[in-house]
Every structure is written in structure tokens, then in C-alpha cells.
Amino acid sequence: MNLEQYLASRRELVDKALDDMLPGEDNEPAILHKAMRYSIFAGGKRIRPALAMASAEAVGGKPAEILPLAVALECIHTYSLVHDDLPAMDNDDLRRGKPTAHKVFGEAVAILAGDALLTFGLGVLSLPNVARMYRLDRLVPVIHELSVAAGSTRLIAGQVMDIVFEGKEVTPEIVGSIMANKTGALIRASLVCGAMLAGGDSEEVGILGRFGELLGTVFQIRDDLLDIEGDPAKLGKAVGKDNTRGKATFARVVGTEKTIEMMQTLTTSALETIEPLGKRVEPLIAVGKYIGIRTS
Amino acid sequence: MNLEQYLASRRELVDKALDDMLPGEDNEPAILHKAMRYSIFAGGKRIRPALAMASAEAVGGKPAEILPLAVALECIHTYSLVHDDLPAMDNDDLRRGKPTAHKVFGEAVAILAGDALLTFGLGVLSLPNVARMYRLDRLVPVIHELSVAAGSTRLIAGQVMDIVFEGKEVTPEIVGSIMANKTGALIRASLVCGAMLAGGDSEEVGILGRFGELLGTVFQIRDDLLDIEGDPAKLGKAVGKDNTRGKATFARVVGTEKTIEMMQTLTTSALETIEPLGKRVEPLIAVGKYIGIRTS
Numbered sequence: 001m002n003l004e005q006y007l008a009s010r011r012e013l014v015d016k017a018l019d020d021m022l023p024g025e026d027n028e029p030a031i032l033h034k035a036m037r038y039s040i041f042a043g044g045k046r047i048r049p050a051l052a053m054a055s056a057e058a059v060g061g062k063p064a065e066i067l068p069l070a071v072a073l074e075c076i077h078t079y080s081l082v083h084d085d086l087p088a089m090d091n092d093d094l095r096r097g098k099p100t101a102h103k104v105f106g107e108a109v110a111i112l113a114g115d116a117l118l119t120f121g122l123g124v125l126s127l128p129n130v131a132r133m134y135r136l137d138r139l140v141p142v143i144h145e146l147s148v149a150a151g152s153t154r155l156i157a158g159q160v161m162d163i164v165f166e167g168k169e170v171t172p173e174i175v176g177s178i179m180a181n182k183t184g185a186l187i188r189a190s191l192v193c194g195a196m197l198a199g200g201d202s203e204e205v206g207i208l209g210r211f212g213e214l215l216g217t218v219f220q221i222r223d224d225l226l227d228i229e230g231d232p233a234k235l236g237k238a239v240g241k242d243n244t245r246g247k248a249t250f251a252r253v254v255g256t257e258k259t260i261e262m263m264q265t266l267t268t269s270a271l272e273t274i275e276p277l278g279k280r281v282e283p284l285i286a287v288g289k290y291i292g293i294r295t296s
Numbered sequence: 297m298n299l300e301q302y303l304a305s306r307r308e309l310v311d312k313a314l315d316d317m318l319p320g321e322d323n324e325p326a327i328l329h330k331a332m333r334y335s336i337f338a339g340g341k342r343i344r345p346a347l348a349m350a351s352a353e354a355v356g357g358k359p360a361e362i363l364p365l366a367v368a369l370e371c372i373h374t375y376s377l378v379h380d381d382l383p384a385m386d387n388d389d390l391r392r393g394k395p396t397a398h399k400v401f402g403e404a405v406a407i408l409a410g411d412a413l414l415t416f417g418l419g420v421l422s423l424p425n426v427a428r429m430y431r432l433d434r435l436v437p438v439i440h441e442l443s444v445a446a447g448s449t450r451l452i453a454g455q456v457m458d459i460v461f462e463g464k465e466v467t468p469e470i471v472g473s474i475m476a477n478k479t480g481a482l483i484r485a486s487l488v489c490g491a492m493l494a495g496g497d498s499e500e501v502g503i504l505g506r507f508g509e510l511l512g513t514v515f516q517i518r519d520d521l522l523d524i525e526g527d528p529a530k531l532g533k534a535v536g537k538d539n540t541r542g543k544a545t546f547a548r549v550v551g552t553e554k555t556i557e558m559m560q561t562l563t564t565s566a567l568e569t570i571e572p573l574g575k576r577v578e579p580l581i582a583v584g585k586y587i588g589i590r591t592s
Contacts, residue, residue, distance in 0.1 A: 023448055028390040029456045032448055088403035107384035110461050116448035122418040123443025126436050136432035140422050152319055152328055152412035162337020163404050
């Protein structure tokens with residue numbers, strides 16, 4: 001399997017689903033729907049959707065059948081970036097090589113566009129024409145998983161801790177907990193929900209959840225390393241910001257070298273976790289390996 | 297029926313449900329959960345929950361059985377206030393006689409607490425111990441109604457228009473459209489979802505939806521009138537702000553007297569709408585009449 005082609009084909013499917021499902025810019029107020037689409041189509045890699053689709057495949061499902069979940073995940077992820085970039089938060093001007101939402105549309109519209117993406121992400125699976133694709137006793141638990149992952153004890157907890165611990169002394173445990181919440185929760189939910197919606201049994205869902213938990217931390221470590229040694233042109237944003245802001249990262253606590261080792265160990269553990277699932281995990285292994293070596 | 301006692305007993309039920317269901321302040325990060333509870337327990341009148349419960353009664357349901365919906369409505373409503381009060385939006389320092397969330401917890405935590413209340417509100421009906429209380433073919437459409445009412449074409453559309461039209465020339469049609477979205481959508485959803493969850497048929501749900509649409513505009517008109525002639529001590533906030541900011545209100549477009557007339561006409565139409573539902577609408581009529589005469 002050629003990983004680049006594979007990810008590109010997944011991205012194409014997801015981008016089409018997003019374009020089909022999100023309200024068009026002709027809906028009033030146009031500025032709000034423009035802002036939502038601006039951030040959604042700013043060049044995301046669609047990693048969470050790719051993981052959800054690979055997870056569905058791992059339990060014998062068809063990737064295209066869980067596209068509404070892919071849309072939900074990407075809307076929730078994008079909302080978290082839009083709000084994270086706000087002046088009151090990380091105050092970032094660039095994301096994926098483009099001005100951030102609040103630079104283009106102003107702070108008020110950026111906040112509201114984030115709110116709207118979150119609302120759409122949590123609501124899309126209950127749309128009548130989507131809900132009728134699934135067994136409701138599978139769909140409702142998926143909505144539950146998504147809202148917990150995006151909620152005050154996981155994703156938002158991570159965002160709050162990320163801000164609260166800026167410039168503070170931190171332990172590796174605190175860094176791990178921030179990562180697990182800020183990034184791990186939604187990555188884990190991608191895998192868990194992909195498998196649940198595709199009819200995976202509780203053992204399979206459990207295995208994929210543990211894989212997601214480990215992979216989420218790998219993803220965030222790689223993100224932090226790219227902020228140290230990445231190419232700003234490839235990343236589409238400035239680097240070195242974590243250091244300037246005193247962000248809680250493993251690199252700051254244990255050094256870059258030890259952080260890379262940790263990332264490799266976590267990747268190996270993650271890949272071992274899904275071995276019992278057999279041969280259908282090939283795409284998951286490929287995406288899993290990519291997370292820790294990606295350059296953007 | 298003594299309306300004050302009736303509303304107080306409803307409020308007590310809803311406040312207990314909110315306290316039971318929202319994550320406690322002992323959950324990390326404590327500052328986030330404190331901020332969520334601070335805004336939720338800042339003295340709201342719980343009008344939307346009262347309407348949802350009265351709507352459930354109107355179709356033969358038991359009010360206590362839809363308390364999780366009441367929690368959802370109040371969390372979504374409160375999130376919208378927290379974000380609306382932000383410096384980038386209406387920049388309000390006081391709400392219900394208390395400093396607004398961003399004054400107490402800072403802007404970043406206020407944004408994230410709003411996000412968390414929205415996420416909780418849209419997720420609470422899918423909690424395993426809540427979902428098992430209902431038929432899933434009723435529950436999923438209710439989640440759908442809530443997310444549409446809170447979404448980019450309704451509540452958030454209204455917020456955007458409210459900001460965009462500040463200080464601009466507006467027609468009565470534009471004012472009506474802002475009110476219908478900003479306030480009407482969630483009031484309508486309170487009635488529609490209360491009836492749906494309690495097993496109302498599509499005709500009943502349709503009638504209650506039209507009642508809610510009309511009542512939502514009455515609610516917002518009364519809000520705007522209170523900003524002109526209300527008692528700041530009773531309201532717990534400054535008055536006269538709409539005028540200072542050039543907000544799009546009926547009072548500005550057609551004058552106070554004509555606005556009061558419109559409100560009375562709309563209230564009468566709303567109450568006529570629910571006549572076909574028979575005797576079980578007594579609580580709904582009482583709350584409906586209260587909306588247009590309330591002093592806070």
C-alpha cells in the first residue's frame with residue numbers, strides 16, 4: 001500500500017462529504033457559513049477521519065459507510081483549533097499557511113463559527129437521513145462517546161490545562177495528562193466510534209480504544225517535536241512558539257532525545273495492541289506508523 | 297394555579313437535576329467546572345425547562361420524565377449567554393446581578409466553559425442512564441431538533457445578525473428574523489422536544505412548535521422592552537444598552553407603543569394556537585401569559 005495515495009484518497013472522500021453536508025455559503029448569515037467553511041477547508045490532513053475509517057475496516061465495516069462520523073470528527077476538531085487560535089487563547093495568526101479565522105472574520109464571528117462547527121459536529125449523526133443509515137442502539141452510544149471526548153473532562157479539560165500550565169513547572173505526568181485529554185480523547189473517539197458504528201463487538205472496541213489512547217499521545221508528541229525541528233513552510237505556521245510560551249511539553253521536561261524515544265516506544269505499544277485483530281488492521285498500522293514520522 | 301409558586305416548584309426540580317447531572321467542581325480542571333456551575337447557577341428563571349415540561353404535560357406526559365431535556369436546554373441557553381457576554385461580542389460585565397463569567401474567570405476560561413456547556417447540553421440525552429429512559433426513535437429526533445435550533449441557521453445565525461446589524465438601518469422584517477433565530481429557535485425547540493420526548497403525535501408537536509415560534513418573539517420583545525423601561529435592580533443588569541449600541545429592536549423601528557401592541561397580539565395568537573389541545577394546556581397558558589408581563 002502506498003500510504004500517501006491511501007491518505008489522499010481518504011481525504012478526498014472526507015472533503016466531499018464535508019462539502020455535501022455542511023450548510024452552503026448561500027445560507028444566511030453568509031459570513032458565518034463562509035467562516036465555517038474557510039476553517040474546515042483550510043487544508044487539514046483528515047487524520048481523525050482516516051483513523052475512524054481504518055477502525056471501521058478493522059472490524060469488518062466499509063469505510064464509506066461511516067462518512068457522517070468522519071464529518072462529525074473533523075467539525076469538532078476544527079472548532080477546537082478555531083477557538084484555540086483566538087487572541088484570548090494561543091493568539092495564533094497563521095494555521096496551515098493561512099490567516100486564522102479571527103484574523104479574517106474578526107473575533108466575534110470566529111467564536112460563533114467555532115460554536116457552529118461544534119454544534120454541527122455533535123448534531124450531524126442525528127440528521128434524519130443520516131440516522132436512518134444506522135441501528136439507533138449503535139448510533140446513540142456513538143453520540144455519547146463523541147460528546148464525552150469533546151467535553152469538560154477530556155478535550156476541553158486539556159485545553160484549559162494547556163493554558164493553566166503555561167510557563168509553570170510541570171511533571172511528565174502532567175504533560176501526559178494534558179496530551180491525553182487535549183489530543184488523545186478525540187483520536188481515541190475516532191477509533192472507538194468508527195468501530196462501534198461499523199458493528200464491532202465490545203472486545204474489538206476496547207482494543208481499538210487502547211490503540212487510540214496511545215496513538216493520541218504519539219500524535220501530540222510529534223506535533224510538539226515539529227514545533228521544535230519542523231519546517232515552517234511545510235507546517236504552514238511559525239515554529240518555536242511552545243518554547244516562547246513555556247508550553248507544557250515532554251521536550252521541555254525530559255529533553256528532545258528522550259521524547260523521541262518515548263514516542264517510538266508508544267508507537268510500538270500501540271501497534272502491538274491491535275495485533276489480536278488480525279489481518280484487517282493493515283490500513284490502521286500504516287496510518288499508525290505515519291503519525292510519528294509525519295512532517296506536517 | 298398560583299403562577300409564582302408553580303414556576304418556583306419547576307425551578308427547584310430543574311436546579312436539582314442540573315446539580316445532579318453536571319460534573320462536580322471536584323472534577324479536574326476545577327476552574328472549568330466552577331465556571332460552568334457559576335454561570336448555570338447564577339439565578340436563571342428556567343423558562344425553557346418550564347415550557348418543555350408544560351409541553352410534555354400538554355400531550356399527556358409527566359414533567360419529571362423529561363428533566364434531562366430541561367438540563368440540555370438550560371446548558372445550551374447558558375452557553376449562549378456566556379459567549380454573548382464576551383468582550384468580543386456584547387462585552388457585558390453584569391448578568392442577573394452578578395459579574396459575567398469572563399469577569400470572574402478570564403476570557404479563555406469563559407470561552408471554554410461556554411464550549412463545555414454546549415457540548416454537555418447536546419450530549420446529555422445520549423448518556424447511557426438517560427438514553428435508556430426513552431424510546432431511541434424519539435430520542436434521536438430530539439437530539440436533532442436541539443442541534444438544529446442551536447446551530448448555524450438558527451440560534452447562532454441570530455447572534456451573528458444581532459452583531460452585524462448593530463447601528464445599522466433595519467426593517468421590521470430583519471428585527472423579526474433576528475428575534476426568531478436568536479430567541480425563538482430554542483424556545484420553539486423547548487416545546488417541540490418536550491412534546492416529542494413525551495410521545496406527542498406529529499399534529500400536537502406541530503401545534504406546540506407554532507406556539508413556541510410566536511412565544512419566542514414575545515419573549516425577546518419583552519426582553520427589549522425591559523431594557524427600556526425595566527428596573528435594573530430587578531433585572532440584575534444595566535438598562536438602556538440596546539439604545540446605546542444601536543441594537544436592532546422593534547422599539548427602535550416602530551416605537552415602544554406599537555411594540556407593546558405587537559407583543560399583545562402575538563401572545564393572543566400564541567394562546568389561540570394551542571386551544572385545540574384541550575384542557576391539558578393550562579400550565580402552558582399560564583407560562584405563556586407570564587412571558588409578556590414578566591419584570592425580570
